[in-house]
Amino acid sequence: MKLSFILNGATVRLDAEPDRRAVDLLREELGALDVKEGCGTGECGACSVLVDGVQKLSCLMLAAQLEGRTVVTAAGLGTAEKPHPVQRAFAEHGAVQCGFCTPGMAVAAAGLLAENPAPAREDIRRAVSGNLCRCTGYVKIIDAVEAAARELAARKGKTEDAR
Amino acid sequence: MPKRHAPSLPPSPPRADALAKALGAERYAFDARPEGCLWAGAFRPGALFGPEGGMAHGRVRGVDTTAALAVPGVLRVLTAADVPGANLQGIVHKDQPVLCGEVLRHAGDPVALVLAESPEALRAGLAALRADIEPLPGVFDPEEALKKGAPQVHAGRKGGNLLLGAVIEKGDARAALKSVPVLVRGEFSTPVQEHAFLETPCGVAQLLPDGALQMTVSTQSPFRDRFEIGHALGLNPFKIRVRAPHLGGGFGGKDGATVQCLLGLAALKAGGRPVRMVWDREESILAGYKRHAVRLRYALGAERDGTLVALSCRVVFDTGAYAHLGSEVMELSMEHAAGPYRIPHVRVVGRCVYTNNPIAGAFRGFGVAQVSPAFESLMDELAEKLGLDPLALRRKNALRHGDENCSGVRLTGSAQLTDCLDAVAAHPLWTTREAWRAGAPAFTRRGVGLAAVFNGMGYGRGLADMAIAKLELTEAGGFLVYNGVPDMGQGNSSAFALLASQELNQPPSAIGLVQPDTEQCLPSGSSSAGRTTYTYGNALLKACAAMRVKLLSRAAMALFCDNLEGMELLPGMVRHRPTGKSLPLAAMAGFLSRDDRVCVAEALMPVAQNPPDTGKSFFIGFPHLLFAYAAHLARIEVDELTGRVRVCDYLAVTDGGRVLHRQGFDQQAQGGVAQGLGYALLEDFRLAEGRILTGDLSTYLIPTALDLPDIASEAVEGCEETGPHGLKGVGEVGLNGPAPAVGAALYEATGARLRDLPFTPERVLTALRKKPRRRRT
């Protein structure tokens, strides 16, 4: 099928098998290697992407389900020059060890903060509870999301002051 | 009071790899996908018959490849007959076929390898393969396997199913145990544990026109892999190049060949095209290495004042179908069997046994995680029997610098377990425990438990624990560290970059890293055994020192200074302070030859001098000299209605020598504890006649963010004289504490000592039923 959707801000158009798994389409056809796969059965969250702003699992989605959507992967959240506050906080607060869960984790965290800018620690735990991390014990991940929330609030405060 | 790091310490600089990983920019072996590559996959018929069927032991009568070869896109189907070389892999003992041609010894054994144009064709090809396998009676219990007439896992093997029997002995434990005033004993068991790293084993390989085989793999041991692959496939190991980019987790499960030999075989038959192999989660659980399940029988004797006198311990290890690292892991178990305590009379007997279960191997806490629940449980029981405070009993017997440990080794290294225990004793989580316990809500019981643990570092005697660091001044005037030990997520490569930046007085941005590549880097051993940062770090310090001297002297020449006095290495330049003359590093790089821009240095971990006269059956590994120590505390809540356990608070106080990077230190402690809590409470690897019942992540459960508390990590300030800037390896010790700490807390909450891991709700509820009334303390 002819498929068109927005991936990390850019419109992509391609011919794809409608039943291709979204994770394969993103990784193999579109080079979005930041999207990982840890299980293929919805259990680990490594393949998480934001679809229209909502965290979904690209291993349990088919190409056809991306049609017309806006997809954001970890690489679309920020860049080395301008990382997303979540990404910067992950790096600074030691939330990254092997890093294989990290793109999916960052996507989950960014999704949370877009919806709930001031989450409690317990809210953060719940929000990332679909993303397994075998390295960190999650403590620093939760620290990082808290820090990112603070930074976002500070930024917002600044822009409001400027007005 | 131990000196502790003030919380006001400036935050550690972020790890060099962290931001790239958070941006999704880091490339793993999983992400290697060369143009035009083929896909390879193994056919493992023992697992194919669904959860009800399946087979862990059988004679391979034939493989029918016709239907598979007819699948469009399937290029080749290889069987044992196609394997050149010994067709045997293994790290120490080579007993595991790359492809099984005669016997299937566990449910995950492969009998064929499919090469296909696409993952879809590969999947269809694998599904179309048929094997004719005659079932053989299997043996699934290590003690059964030792009985006369038990099915033989390796028919005709001298020694039968006993891979190794060993003794570590000091004094006369048998006699001493007969006369001790107080004796406690118990039988324990610990289960298989799955590594469940997020990145499953994977890699790409290609045969180059000149006959060289090159490979990018998710591996902890690239240098050793060459020999394992070379032996299995009949190749010259020096014509094999292995690269190990950042790993998506390893924890021991990628120490030794996973995909390597299969992938090498595929590449040999791929007509020069690159080949990619990725195990999916199910295959990773089926075919990957696991933590050994162990059965333990203990007796511990003491004086009435709590002084430990004698310990006897028997362990039976289930190594599964192949030796892999069975003997080596058992060695660590036995060496740690008596806990971090001074005990004059010790006798530890171990038997490591083949069965038709999945292959066991290295896992963080390598053998030590299996014994710590037992020795700590007995310490608690002893404390109770003697009416002593459990913390005080441990403190009284804790090993200190200069003591002789239980295998008879004099501890010449740093040993600050007592400081760890003191830190726990002073911590509010411990001092407020009575009040906390009393505040349990309805249907809830609370308990607080502690554990003292340790973990040896390095390979032990008999195998040089060496690393070779290579450092290059680049043409641009920066530096490249050629890392020889894979970074499986513990951050060793970042630590190396940080060390180099400090030693060479250069900004972090001036230090680049080359990740392990057998062609560019130098053999530095595996990423394991808490040795990575210690050994390579020491080598790198030497290389940095040599580089410094080199740069100063070359600059002195160019700046017409006749000695090195007053010469200093500054960011981006060398300066002669007295004259103010300076030379940019980039300029120096321009006139130095490549050879002269490189410094190489090696380091060797010290081993015990005058090793005790025991543990003779261990070819390598016995004994260890240096240990990391820790004291852990767990506060838990038990739900009386369901037996579910919630860990409310956790504290790990670790003696890792000097702390160079506080964040990295805490990462290791928290990560180890997290895996240890999974081991203690959740991870229930289930087998039936060798078939894995928990074959995916919906049945093999590891902790989610909602299952773990905020794990607090503290450090005692110490210094290991032989370590790089005083550091010891802390990668493993954290895993050993949670099971005993939670076990102790459970006893306080339920009045029952649980001796079989994991402490499932079902076991806890059963314990509650037997001890219905709340224990008063």
Added chain:
Amino acid sequence: MNVLTPRELPELFAALAAPGARVLAGGTDLLVRLRADLRQGRKVPSSLVRLDGLEELCGVAREPDGALRLGAATTHAGLLAHPLVRVELPVLAAALADLGSPPIRNMGTLGGNLCTASPAGDTLPPLMVLGASVELASAAGVRRMALADFITGPGRTRLAPGEIVTAVLAPSAREFAVRHFEKVGRRSALAVAVVSLAALLRLDARGKAVEARLAWGSVGPTVWRCPEAEAALLGQRPTLTALKRAAAVVRARVQPIDDLRASAAYRSEVAGNLLLRLAAL
């Protein structure tokens, strides 16, 4: 497999009429199963017919009789976010809040949970005590039936070929003073229920139960009810003593099985024990 995205019901029914066509909602059950089928070389559907192109299958509305109409293709997260669900169907909301994980809740749908008809399906016990019914539609027309009739066994429903669930109709639980749901899993997220209990008690002015509705998940081939235990609670205040008596009835009657996650003995005991929690509410 072809993947079709109908925009209207007739189009959907036409697509489902094709041989080998299968409904695809959130895919969290179906795609996991298809992956296993592909690995084993088993047959897979010829086409998947998506539900998310049809707006009338999504959302929450009030029916004329006061019940809530929950669109079958509404995601668990969508239901949870809806104030009517949280206020009037708190037992269901509690089950949804613990179902799977955040992304599973963002993808999985109520209709999918019902049609999977797993003994461990988390929405089933709450919907049973609520007395919910399902609305089914096919080219032949629309029909309604009680959820209890719709689910006939593990993985089995009364869904006719070419038929879909369009909505779940759930009466409000507002007049029940005690509204409780608890799932016992092996961990706190991403956990299949080992035992679950949904309970509704209507109390009179003196706090005595005039109606008790109890339903358990994961203790039988499908949701398990225990009229004897419900009867044991009638006329009683939900005190520990009264609940213990009912729990004994439960333990004596329930007939769970052993599986990987727990033994039958554990399930029986906990099925009874969970009632005691009502005393602490």
